Amino acid sequence: MKRIVAFFTNDLLFSLSLLIALISCFFGKFSIESIDFKVIFCLFGLMLLVANIEKLGILTYLAEKLIDISATTRALIRNITLLAFFSSMLLTNDVAILSLMPIYLTITKKIPDMNNKILGAVLLIIAANLGSSFFPFGNPQNLFLFSYYSLSTVTFFQWSLLLLIVSLVFLFLSFLWTKKSRIPKQMAPLPTIDKRKISYLSLIGLFILLGVFDLFPYYIIIPIAVILLGIYDVGTLKQVDYRLLATFVFFFVAVGNFAQLESVSLLIKKQFTTNSATFFGSIALSQVISNVPAAILVAPFTTQTQALFWGVNVxxxxxxxxxxxxxxxxxxxxxxxxxxxxxFLIKFSGINLIFLVGFAVVFRLLL
Structure with a gap:
């Protein structure tokens, strides 16, 4: 019994998502189609790939290189944040965070007196979310909206470019508030990396990206990548956070079930009729069910496409x-x-609230 209690109390987000999914089953009929298996498959493959990369020592190597080009903690946070921002445009926000957060945290382990490491982690996450909004394939909600509304490429980039500019302004302002202290020079030599293993993992990473970008069916390419990674090192299969994958599944199930409620449909149709209502409504909804399900839930009931696009990304x-x-x-x-x-949760919430209020004010004026 103690093990069961510990299992559910050690990860409250997992437990909460499970509870919400179970409650939702009383209001709607469960459908397997509610689950976005592409997200689950790709996330699993990426998590397994990152576990192998970390074990190989590549993250430690990159951490040492970032320390070399960053004289101060402010410069370090700025460099990793901007790297997350621009890499997420092509790699998606999930991949950017999965790849760069371990690198950043590996660095902080080497700088014990770094007192603003949480700020850096939060800015990295914010940057990945904002940067991924620039391209249609950068995050799931943009890919969905681009396809659902059949947006032209010009229209999409007109909206996303404004988001890009505002994001960079806010990020550079946040760097000014980052404490600045010198990083001691690392005397240890850079670790050596097996180039053959790097080539092997890079090839598997390319396989996974083929599935992420729909260049090859994910349900074929991801299992192949997982098998290859298992052959390479079966031990890393134990390092995957399966509860995080389950959390995603529970959220998909809950949204699918609640969307079947006629009262929910009527409420959305009634509320999301103007630019302002759609913008602020999609922001509010995102806070509760996340922005991807919010986009999927609201899109069929509103024609305020630009407001919805900015709302779910903000x-x-x-x-x-x-x-x-x-x-x-x-x-x-x-x-x-x-x-x-x-x-972390307290500081994450505070910093995100400041960004959210600032973005809400700016984009409300632009609508």
């Missing part, structure tokens, strides 16, 4: 569940600093 700021990528960042931070979960 809506990724805010609560820890406003974007599923936020959960990934939190889970990784918790693995490195298990005793700082509460402090």
């Amino acid at each position: 809506g990724g700021l805010g609560t820890i569940i406003a974007s599923l990528a936020n959960l990934i960042g939190f889970k990784i931070y918790k693995q490195y600093y298990p005793n700082q979960s509460k402090e």
Whole structure:
């Protein structure tokens, strides 16, 4: 019994998502189609790939290189944040966080007196969410909206470019508030990396990206990648956070069930009729069910496409569940600093609230 209690209390987000999914089953009929298996498959493959990369020592190597080009903690946070911002445009926000958060946290382990490491982690997550909004394939909600509304490429980039500019302004302002202290020079030589193993993992990473970008059926390419990774090192299969994958599944189930309620449909149709209502409504909804399900839930009931686009992308700021990528960042931070979960959530919420209010004001004026 103690083990069961510990299993559910050690990960409250997992437990809460399970509870919500179970409650939703009383209001709607469960459908397997509610689950976005592409997200689950790709996330599993990426988590397994990152586990192998970390074990190989590549993250430690990159951490040492970043320390070399960053004289101060402010420069370090700026460099990793901008790297997350621009890499997420092509790699998606999930991949950027899965890849860069371990690198950043590996660096913080080498700088014990770094007192603003949580700020850096939070800015990294924010940057990945914002940067991924620039391209249609950068995050799931954009890919869905681009396809559902049959948006032209010109229209999409007109909206996303404004988001890009505002995001960079806010990020550079946040760097000014980052404490600045010198990073001691690392005397240890850079670790050596097996180039053959790097080539092998890079090839598997390419396989996974083929599935992420729909260049090859994910249900074929991801299992192949997982088998190859298992052959390479079967032990890393134990390092995958299966509860995080289950959390995603529970959220998909809950949204699918609640969307079947006629009262929910009528409420959305009634409320999401104007630019302002759609913008703020999609932000508010994202805080509760995350921005991807919010986009899927609202799109069929509104024609305010631009407001919905900005709303769900800005809506990724805010609560820890406003974007599923936020959960990934939190889970990784918790693995490195298990005793700082509460402090992280408090600072994450505070910083995100500032960004959310600022973005809401700016884009309300632009609508």
